[in-house]
Amino acid sequence: MTGGVAAYKAAEILRQCQKLGAEVRVVMTPAATEFITPLTFQALSGAPVHTQLLDAEQESGMGHISLARWADVILVAPASADFIARLATGMANDLLSTLLLASEKTVMLAPAMNRAMYDDPNTQQNLNKLNGQGVIILGPGEGVQACGDIGLGRMLEPESLVASVVEHFNTGELAGLRVLLNAGPTREAIDPVRYISNHSSGKMGFALAQACVDAGAQVTLVAGPVLLDTPMGLERVDVISASEMADAVLSRSEPADIFIAAAAVADYTPAEIIDNKIKKKSAQMQLNLVKTIDVVATVAALPDAPFCVGFAAETDDLEAYAKGKLVNKSLDMIAANWVGREQGGFNSDENALSVYWNSGEQQLPSMPKLALAQQLVALIAKRYHEKNTD
Ligand code: PMT
Numbered sequence: 144m145t146g147g148v149a150a151y152k153a154a155e156i157l158r159q160c161q162k163l164g165a166e167v168r169v170v171m172t173p174a175a176t177e178f179i180t181p182l183t184f185q186a187l188s189g190a191p192v193h194t195q196l197l198d199a200e201q202e203s204g205m206g207h208i209s210l211a212r213w214a215d216v217i218l219v220a221p222a223s224a225d226f227i228a229r230l231a232t233g234m235a236n237d238l239l240s241t242l243l244l245a246s247e248k249t250v251m252l253a254p255a256m257n258r259a260m261y262d263d264p265n266t267q268q269n270l271n272k273l274n275g276q277g278v279i280i281l282g283p284g285e286g287v288q289a290c291g292d293i294g295l296g297r298m299l300e301p302e303s304l305v306a307s308v309v310e311h312f313n314t315g316e317l318a319g320l321r322v323l324l325n326a327g328p329t330r331e332a333i334d335p336v337r338y339i340s341n342h343s344s345g346k347m348g349f350a351l352a353q354a355c356v357d358a359g360a361q362v363t364l365v366a367g368p369v370l371l372d373t374p375m376g377l378e379r380v381d382v383i384s385a386s387e388m389a390d391a392v393l394s395r396s397e398p399a400d401i402f403i404a405a406a407a408v409a410d411y412t413p414a415e416i417i418d419n420k421i422k423k424k425s426a427q428m429q430l431n432l433v434k435t436i437d438v439v440a441t442v443a444a445l446p447d448a449p450f451c452v453g454f455a456a457e458t459d460d461l462e463a464y465a466k467g468k469l470v471n472k473s474l475d476m477i478a479a480n481w482v483g484r485e486q487g488g489f490n491s492d493e494n495a496l497s498v499y500w501n502s503g504e505q506q507l508p509s510m511p512k513l514a515l516a517q518q519l520v521a522l523i524a525k526r527y528h529e530k531n532t533d
Pocket of ligand 1 (some may be wrong): 182327329342343344345346347348385404405406407408409410436437438439440452453454455456457468480482488489490491
């Protein structure tokens with residue numbers, strides 16, 4: 144961040160990037176700290192904010208060279224006219240300009256300044272020069288400025304800047320493909336106040352949906368009852384029960400190229416839902432349960448079935464059960480994970496997967512679910528393209 148009124152919007156950029164699974168480190172020029180305090184960004188990012196080049200303490204932690212190497216992308220928002228001028232001349236007279244000079248990663252600038260400063264031939268020349276060197280210039284936008292002027296120079300809104308960062312990571316592996324996913328648990332009502340469910344949080348399926356968007360796919364996510372925000376850039380359909388999950392998936396499976404079944408759909412549901420709350424009477428009670436539709440097996444059996452990826456959640460014999468499900472449900476691929484253990488599986492932020500298909504397998508070790516999802520999506524894309532060029 145450099146010094147500008149738009150500095151306050153950087154907090155929203157940080158928050159949105161984190162929501163998408165990014166790790167964010169904040170570097171502020173001295174001028175930026177005049178507009179908003181480093182403490183705000185330290186609290187939001189959960190990491191020290193870097194402000195000084197010649198500070199022995201900061202340099203011993205994560206100095207300018209380590210920061211330059213650490214980041215996958217560097218977004219300067221807001222980027223003031225002064226900072227743009229210094230960057231264009233290759234100056235290294237504060238931490239931010241020095242780390243940008245030391246960086247070999249993608250740099251994005253979100254200019255924010257008065258319209259006359261933006262229109263000035265010096266600023267235009269500087270931006271053109273940086274653009275020619277591969278720096279990505281995002282905006283600026285047009286409108287009423289803090290100084291009252293109207294014109295070009297406003298920093299683009301956080302959503303738009305974050306979308307550009309996301310786009311940068313678009314691998315294109317699933318470009319042009321339609322992916323349908325399901326995620327989360329289902330709830331099977333017993334009476335108006337009780338239900339049967341499981342511990343799925345939806346995190347694995349939502350991470351996969353995000354990874355599919357990042358890979359360039361058009362994504363529809365059918366979600367059971369979960370407490371998760373919708374990843375950007377996809378269509379979300381909310382359902383509660385296994386039968387609603389089946390209806391929502393089956394009515395959307397026809398145009399899909401790939402179906403990923405990460406949901407923990409109930410295998411059994413009460414044979415009937417009692418109209419009124421069941422009263423506590425005898426010492427024991429029995430529930431009569433009937434099988435639900437197997438959603439992924441039904442999709443895989445369709446005449447023009449999409450490429451079907453199932454999951455297997457097991458407490459024992461992971462490989463044998465997963466391979467059994469791969470065959471019995473006629474899947475193209477299955478991702479197996481342990482559940483009921485302290486780590487991984489349900490509700491945790493990390494997971495590990497053993498992935499099987501008819502001619503191979505791959506172990507994906509424990510890592511954050513978004514990183515794991517990206518690796519699984521890369522595998523799915525590879526297998527999908529191999530199958531469709533056979
Ligand atoms: O949501 P999280 O908290 O992040 O946890 C992630 C997860 C553990 C739920 C996820 O990684 C996972 O394993 N999902 C599948 C859970 C499951 O129901 O597994 P299963 O082995 O019982 O079912 C095998 C496959 O059949 C699954 O793809 C499942 O979606 C599908 N199925 C099962 C029953 C049913 N009626 N219809 C189905 O489509």
